[in-house]
Amino acid sequence: MSNKRARIDDSQIEGKLQKDLFTVESLTRLEKAYKESKPYLHCKIDQLCDNDLLLRVRKEILSSLHFTLKETDIYKVNQTGDLANLDGLPETELKQLSSLFELRNALYSQDFRNFISHVTGCGPLSGSKMDMSINSYQTGCHLLNHDDVIGTRRVSYILYLTDPENPWKPEDGGALELYPVIEKGIPASEPTVTIPPQWNQFVMFTVQPGHSFHSVEEVIGTGNRLSISGWFHIPQEGEIGYKELSNEGEAKSSLEQLQEDSSDNFTKYPVEEEETVGLTEDVLTELAEWINPHYLDLKMIHKLSETFLDESAVQCKKFLNETLLEKLERITQQYDEEDKLATGKDGIAPHGTGIREGWVVQGPPHRSRFMISTGKDELFQYLATKFESEAFRQWLNAIVQIMPVGYRGQIRRFRPGHDYTLATTNTRGQGVLDVTFCHVNKPEFWEDGDIGGYECYMAAHDGEEDPATYKVADEDGELLSLAAGKNELSIVLRDQGVMRFIKYVSAKAPGSRWDAAYEYDLPENFEEEEEE
Structure with a gap:
């Protein structure tokens, strides 16, 4: 097989993503790994971005963005706002995040969406609905088990920006954990795949109702598990591939599932109230x-x-x-x-x-x-x-x-x-x-x-x-x-x-x-x- 590029116009991603990522050989290898992956469809790309660009992105994030500690029953994490809103920033502020803006646009470009669609076989993806944020998991931070099923999400992804000069160690925690299911909608109690963070590593998986259960292990080291994470969505109205969705049979979010209380399986007392002493x-x-x-x-x-x-x-x-x-x-x-x-x-x-x-x-x-x-x-x-x-x-x-x-x-x-x-x-x-x-x-x-x-x-x-x-x-x-x-x-x-x-x-x-x-x-x- 020749080493020529697949049919992807890389004008928007030239110099931003790894050059050899889009060759036929690379695409074939990734597509095969994706189809054969367990416990559900996912793949890992060890080096996604141009290294110099990602170094600039990391520097901008740490110097110019504000993180808010968010904690609920399911997670504890430091997070920025939605990066889809970068377009609305004043020009002076956007200049401070120019490399991040460049990377965001590359990830949601037609070129890269074609790449994701090709590897996963998931069909067309939206270019108008951007959905990404930056997460900083530090000591004690975690994300518990869920399946990411919300609205029109099609593919979940994580791009790691851990400190390249101090490689992340598995014993520091923070691994992405993937769970098999006992039956659809019921994940096993323990994961079968763990993926420790690594600089410039990109992990993605198809959002599959009742199957794509995952968690982020607690960070126990002193490092910063910095990452850009988000979702590619199905085409929105007016985009190629758009299909009107019906709410009937739509998969419930983790929250909606949890809000349903268990059945009334109480053991009744044998002594009636009027007989109590x-x-x-x-x-x-x-x-x-x-x-x-x-x-x-x-x-x-x-x-x-x-x-x-x-x-x-x-x-x-x-x-x-x-x-x-x-x-x-x-x-x-x-x-x-x-x-x-x-x-x-x-x-x-x-x-x-x-x-x-x-x-x-x-x-x-x-x-x-x-x-x-x-x-x-x-x-x-x-x-x-x-x-x-x-x-x-x-x-x-x-x-x-x-x-x-x-x-x-x-x-x-x-x-x-x-x-x-x-x-x-x-x-x-x-x-x-x-x-x-x-x-x-x-x-x-x-x-x-x-x-x-x-x-x-x-x-x-x-x-x-x-x-x-x-x-x-x-x-x-x-x-x-x-x-x-x-x-x-x-x-x-x-x-x-x-x-x-x-x-x-x-x-x-x-x-x-x-x-x-x-x-x-x-x-x-x-x-x-x-x-x-």
């Missing part, structure tokens, strides 16, 4: 086996009830009695030490860490990832039976003044560098009672939330914002935030439409977050009774 001496004796006696004093219960009725939430510090707490501290510390998660040192534990008899990883990761106790671990099984007991039901009723009619819950472990839950919305049509017992070692490290692990309640997406993202944490959406603590119980009435999540636990955390997370079903008419 209240906080009798026998009930209090049973509760004293595991609960701090301070919280069994009737005056304290009355005080807790007043707080809850006023605020719809209450916290109990030092909740377990000393005997049970000592056992819990011993076993949680032991497991963290065995799994090398008790130090908070540099490095991310490999996927699969913590799997042992009685503990498995629960996903799918586009909704959550954590470990759950399967009931074979005696101490944790004991805790589960206590939170599901009739006696604890009576104690809850005395505080919230509503008798739960059912429950569902799990004993969970959130491992540093791996685990989280993404925000889900209560869509049941009525409130639900969240009761969460949380335990961490070295609680002073968790107080400010910097290493994650906190539980956050927030106002639901209002339907008018981009369905790709949640409100940033410091905006008005946050209703309640509970830092991970040692031996603490929280009771929260979560209304219809309220979202909640457990923030990703950073690899810097000095151990796991352990919890017993239960939801209690309430009578259908309890809100009407409250109003009366």
Whole structure:
């Protein structure tokens, strides 16, 4: 085969992208690699741009652009605005970003879009809809599992601008992780492909609903994982290849999927409300086996009830009695030490860490990832039976003044560098009672939330914002935030439409977050009774 160029007019990309990228040989090789790639269609180009141009671009970015730290349940990243808006800058400002402007126009030129279409076989791409920004992932930054399915996106891409003089090391984190699917729409709990950042490297993949699940590993080194990332979109109205889209059957965004609450799989209490006995001496004796006696004093219960009725939430510090707490501290510390998660040192534990008899990883990761106790671990099984007991039901009723009619819950472990839950919305049509017992070692490290692990309640997406993202944490959406603590119980009435999540636990955390997370079903008419 000759080494002549493919039919691409390179007038717009001459001197900006690597010269040999568009030869027939190169195109054939990339197209083959793309078609054969796993776990879904993607490819990596080790050197995309002219090196001198990219050096100038990096210099302009670091000297002239402002980054904003954005953090939600799904990511923590420093980001610029949309680079599609460069055209609107005053001439003096645009001169400071002339190389970046040049590169942006090259990436969205007809020439390069033809190249992308040829390699991926994705069909025509829009030249009018530019969609790109610059992301700076520094220590602690991350992006959790999602599939990029939003609107008219066709191809996702990342161009890395890491420091060329200090090559990025895989142990610094920040790798792009690609996940296979168990079935369409359900990603596996662990990735099968990881792509560490590299100077001038270009990675792209076709946005495939229910398949293109990926994440960005937490950055744990001190370097700056700088990148330009964005999407090529399908042709817009008036462009060649435009087809009017129907909303019917349109794939849902990650946010829209997450807003759907799980089914009402509550276990009903066998004892009807009218047959319950209240906080009798026998009930209090049973509760004293595991609960701090301070919280069994009737005056304290009355005080807790007043707080809850006023605020719809209450916290109990030092909740377990000393005997049970000592056992819990011993076993949680032991497991963290065995799994090398008790130090908070540099490095991310490999996927699969913590799997042992009685503990498995629960996903799918586009909704959550954590470990759950399967009931074979005696101490944790004991805790589960206590939170599901009739006696604890009576104690809850005395505080919230509503008798739960059912429950569902799990004993969970959130491992540093791996685990989280993404925000889900209560869509049941009525409130639900969240009761969460949380335990961490070295609680002073968790107080400010910097290493994650906190539980956050927030106002639901209002339907008018981009369905790709949640409100940033410091905006008005946050209703309640509970830092991970040692031996603490929280009771929260979560209304219809309220979202909640457990923030990703950073690899810097000095151990796991352990919890017993239960939801209690309430009578259908309890809100009407409250109003009366």
